[in-house]
Amino acid sequence: xxxxxxxxxxxxxxxxxxxxxxxxxxxxxxxxxxxxxxxxxxxxxxxxxxxxxxxxxxxxxxxxxxxxxxxxxxxxxxxxxxxxxxxxxxxxxxxxxxxxxxxxxxxxxxxxxxxxxxxxxxxxxxxxxxxxxxxxxxxxxxxxxxxxxxxxxxxxxxxxxxxxxxxxxxxxxxxxxxxxxxxxxxxxxxxxxxxxxxxxxxxxxxxxxxxxxxxxxxxxxxxxxxxxxxxxxxxxxxxxxxxxxxxxxxxxxxxxxxxxxxxxxxxxxxxxxxxxxxxxxxxxxxxxxxxxxxxxxxxxxxxxxxxxxxxxxxxxxxxxxxxxxxxxxxxxxxxxxxxxxxx
Amino acid sequence: xxxxxxxxxxxxxxxxxxxxxxxxxxxxxxxxxxxxxxxxxxxxxxxxxxxxxxxxxxxxxxxxxxxxxxxxxxxxxxxxxxxxxxxxxxxxxxxxxxxxxxxxxxxxxxxxxxxxxxxxxxxxxxxxxxxxxxxxxxxxxxxxxxxxxxxxxxxxxxxxxxxxxxxxxxxxxxxxxxxxxxxxxxxxxxxxxxxxxxxxxxxxxxxxxxxxxxxxxxxxxxxxxxxxxxxxxxxxxxxxxxxxxxxxxxxxxxxxxxxxxxxxxxxxxxxxxxxxxxxxxxxxxxxxxxxxxxxxxxxxxxxxxxxxxxxxxxxxxxxxxxxxxxxxxxxxxxxxxxxxxxxxxxxxxxxxxxxxxxxxxxxxxxxxxxxxxxxxxxxxxxxxxxxxxxxxxxxxxxxxxxxxxxxxxxxxxxxxxxxxxxxxxxxxxxxxxxxxxxxxxxxxxxxxxxxxxxxxxxxxxxxxxxxxxxxxxxxxxxxxxxxxxxxxxxxxxxxxxxxxxxxxxxxxxxxxxxxxxxxxxxxxxxxxxxxxxxxxxxxxxxxxxxxxxxxxxxxxxxxxxxxxxxxxxxxxxxxxxxxxxxxxxxxxxxxxxxxxxxxxxxxxxxxxxxxxxxxxxxxxxxxxxxxxxxxxxxxxxxx
Numbered sequence: 001x002x003x004x005x006x007x008x009x010x011x012x013x014x015x016x017x018x019x020x021x022x023x024x025x026x027x028x029x030x031x032x033x034x035x036x037x038x039x040x041x042x043x044x045x046x047x048x049x050x051x052x053x054x055x056x057x058x059x060x061x062x063x064x065x066x067x068x069x070x071x072x073x074x075x076x077x078x079x080x081x082x083x084x085x086x087x088x089x090x091x092x093x094x095x096x097x098x099x100x101x102x103x104x105x106x107x108x109x110x111x112x113x114x115x116x117x118x119x120x121x122x123x124x125x126x127x128x129x130x131x132x133x134x135x136x137x138x139x140x141x142x143x144x145x146x147x148x149x150x151x152x153x154x155x156x157x158x159x160x161x162x163x164x165x166x167x168x169x170x171x172x173x174x175x176x177x178x179x180x181x182x183x184x185x186x187x188x189x190x191x192x193x194x195x196x197x198x199x200x201x202x203x204x205x206x207x208x209x210x211x212x213x214x215x216x217x218x219x220x221x222x223x224x225x226x227x228x229x230x231x232x233x234x235x236x237x238x239x240x241x242x243x244x245x246x247x248x249x250x251x252x253x254x255x256x257x258x259x260x261x262x263x264x265x266x267x268x269x270x271x272x273x274x275x276x277x278x279x280x281x282x283x284x285x286x287x288x289x290x291x292x293x294x295x296x297x298x299x300x301x302x303x304x305x306x307x308x309x310x311x312x313x314x315x316x317x318x319x320x321x322x323x324x325x326x327x328x329x330x331x332x333x334x335x336x337x338x339x340x341x342x343x
Numbered sequence: 344x345x346x347x348x349x350x351x352x353x354x355x356x357x358x359x360x361x362x363x364x365x366x367x368x369x370x371x372x373x374x375x376x377x378x379x380x381x382x383x384x385x386x387x388x389x390x391x392x393x394x395x396x397x398x399x400x401x402x403x404x405x406x407x408x409x410x411x412x413x414x415x416x417x418x419x420x421x422x423x424x425x426x427x428x429x430x431x432x433x434x435x436x437x438x439x440x441x442x443x444x445x446x447x448x449x450x451x452x453x454x455x456x457x458x459x460x461x462x463x464x465x466x467x468x469x470x471x472x473x474x475x476x477x478x479x480x481x482x483x484x485x486x487x488x489x490x491x492x493x494x495x496x497x498x499x500x501x502x503x504x505x506x507x508x509x510x511x512x513x514x515x516x517x518x519x520x521x522x523x524x525x526x527x528x529x530x531x532x533x534x535x536x537x538x539x540x541x542x543x544x545x546x547x548x549x550x551x552x553x554x555x556x557x558x559x560x561x562x563x564x565x566x567x568x569x570x571x572x573x574x575x576x577x578x579x580x581x582x583x584x585x586x587x588x589x590x591x592x593x594x595x596x597x598x599x600x601x602x603x604x605x606x607x608x609x610x611x612x613x614x615x616x617x618x619x620x621x622x623x624x625x626x627x628x629x630x631x632x633x634x635x636x637x638x639x640x641x642x643x644x645x646x647x648x649x650x651x652x653x654x655x656x657x658x659x660x661x662x663x664x665x666x667x668x669x670x671x672x673x674x675x676x677x678x679x680x681x682x683x684x685x686x687x688x689x690x691x692x693x694x695x696x697x698x699x700x701x702x703x704x705x706x707x708x709x710x711x712x713x714x715x716x717x718x719x720x721x722x723x724x725x726x727x728x729x730x731x732x733x734x735x736x737x738x739x740x741x742x743x744x745x746x747x748x749x750x751x752x753x754x755x756x757x758x759x760x761x762x763x764x765x766x767x768x769x770x771x772x773x774x775x776x777x778x779x780x781x782x783x784x785x786x787x788x789x790x791x792x793x794x795x796x797x798x799x800x801x802x803x804x805x806x807x808x809x810x811x812x813x814x815x816x817x818x819x820x821x822x823x824x825x826x827x828x829x830x831x832x833x834x835x836x837x838x839x840x841x842x843x844x845x846x847x848x849x850x851x852x853x854x855x856x857x858x859x860x861x862x863x864x865x866x867x868x869x870x871x872x873x874x875x876x877x878x879x880x881x882x883x884x885x886x887x888x889x890x891x892x893x894x895x896x897x898x899x900x901x902x903x904x905x906x907x908x909x910x911x912x913x914x915x916x917x918x919x920x921x922x923x924x925x926x927x928x929x930x931x932x933x934x935x936x937x938x939x940x941x942x943x944x945x946x947x948x949x950x951x952x953x954x955x956x957x958x959x960x961x962x963x964x965x966x967x968x969x970x971x972x973x974x975x976x977x978x979x980x981x982x
Contacts, residue, residue, distance in 0.1 A: 026808070026820065030808065040739070051727035055727060062716060064702070065698060079638045079640070079864075080894050087703065090699040094642070101691040102688055105684045109680060109684045112734035115736040116677070119736055120673065174511075174512065175507040180743075180811075185739075186668070187739055187743070188668055191604065193598075196669070211811055212811070213668075213742070213743040213744065213811045215500055215504070215813040217507055219427065220813060220815075221815050318426050318427060
């Protein structure tokens, strides 16, 4: 796996600045880049090796039984006739096997608890706290800070500083979802009425894909997100860009697009900070064009995919809560120009 | 003696009758009348058991077709064959049907047929309840599939998590049909469990003390108790769900003080024992089959009985390992890791004892034993991945991915379906009087083992590579496409093995070699009866002188006599030693169980649409029940 992991990392590093990462990187627990995921992967390999050995022993024992040569007397024996020596040998063999099973299981349980401790070691050391809220079928992300002017809300793309433990609080607005970034850590459910938490610590910069892991209805298959682990200065730069209000539209078309956005219902659901658009139902779009994907990881971000999504969301994500708004081609182009300018 | 004078004169016992006369009289007493009415009114455990098995296999076929449709959709990325609406219904119907309408019922069905024969009695205890349970099961299963045909099938998985399945997010009647289907199958499962426990406790042949009970019967005893303790949990939860949906209660609504996790605890308190309710009978089958094909008694009988009981108990202490990702306290999760690891010990004991029996015996490689070997080969993998998912950190990575899909199919198909197929080949001669074809049997075996492993093993990898469960499609960029295509192709091979089985059964029913009572030279009592057994099972009630009576008394089986033959009567004995205590009368055929099941169905289906159905449906169901239990002046049981 290490060769492949290396390649993936290479692709990551090269393509991240080009914004192509979503097409090249995919989620895999075998491609671990987080402290938790690495600990789990080591345990997984250990368990797998041990399991393979045990399985082979059992199968050898079974095949051995079938291949054993038998004396004539044995073959002609009556069903209830028993010979004491093989029986005694079998008793010893079976007892030994049971004893070994118990010993191995105790060892594996201890190993599992040790990994659990590694996972728990991140608790309480966080330098950043996020609140992720699950919605059918997208992720709202709130960056918390003691200074109110440094908190902000975004969606479907999470940036974290490399090497820093990050606490992610998990809540849900509707049904149960599950937050899972296999390359960084295991999963944790988002349950209405509860608040759960998970800790992430990325060991290397990169773009790591995550996906909802608990069946949550029609578009469970299209509820993914990205975690971008940046070097600390990059992260801080990103953060200060995200805190800012939206850029005003540049150019005639984008300005027209903003008017459409505000007049044709988009703003009922979406917020664009710094404009009258303040809807809370859908993702915050203040810096939507800075993200790598559209519609919770469904499409790579481009003007074309934005146009396709806005023109007919139901064709791309059947059942999504974003309605189809009848726009004429000029209106559509204008809105796309406006949204694509929300860097 | 409190009976009518007429009975006094007709009190005919088997003591002084010769075999042909006895056969004639017993056949008249116990027969099911010919014709449609007789078919509907029968309480013969063999007829009920047979139709139970056939019905369960029909549901297996339906759920299997649903799986193939899913594999077709997933064979290529971004497939436009079907949308999420159909796909979600398909995987929900697949899981629901396999768990509720195939796996549990088919194990009970085999037991309904075999347990009375294995313990040497003439019919199952509470035969009308048993007949009632079949009809309720049939109607419940038919209801959910008819609903599916009208685009109202289950849509939230076999687990139907709230709030997704609750009133706010699941519109229409789909989840209501699902919840009522659960109620149907629970009623029928509980009824069978009660019948089996009473049969095993009270109706064993004289001499069959606890340490001579065949292991399959032990397995069914443990299973039946597990059913009695596990099923009420899901019945309560599905009732709460339907109340939330139809009556406006708020059991699962956090906004009103309810809790979605309550559903998960209740569901998995049933759902995990459920896995063992399926697996324990399968191990009983293996324990019955291995000795026959080794021509020696099982190694470690006591250890195996204790392992069965241990599994039965431990299965109730594991449910939280389905909920490791729900944010429960760490200490609690650690406890459930340990308990989940612990259950591997009794499972290991079973595997080791079977292999020891193979070592000590003279294995004869006929199809039933081949499937047992395929079971060990496959199930051990499922058991070992089970140890992996018992570990909280590993589970948090692979939970709800295709790794888990692979794991539980290894456990359920490797651990239960392969033993079941083995059992079909083993006991088919008893049921039909003819052997299944050995050559087709080998085709069936190799297609099944190769097809299964080729289709499901790669799913481990898919899960690790990040593919979640229950997605109706996946992007081409994920790189999961090729493996999925391979899996889909191999699933066709696996499906073909069932086509071979079907063909083998159809062909062998007509052309199979006539089996005779004991074609495998087995040791347990069911092989003392003719194949197929007559309505009364045994001409004279056998005496169990040994754990394998037919091996101990190879020339003639000792029998007991003194039972009435002109009325349905069987022997009831003490719990531990099976010392005869009573001559117990056994009920005659009756149409009322069917009518009661129809009334129950009206009440259950009606309550999907209006809560008032509970009231009028209850009254409606009371009518056949009153007729069913109307006292007819039967003579009391006699010492």
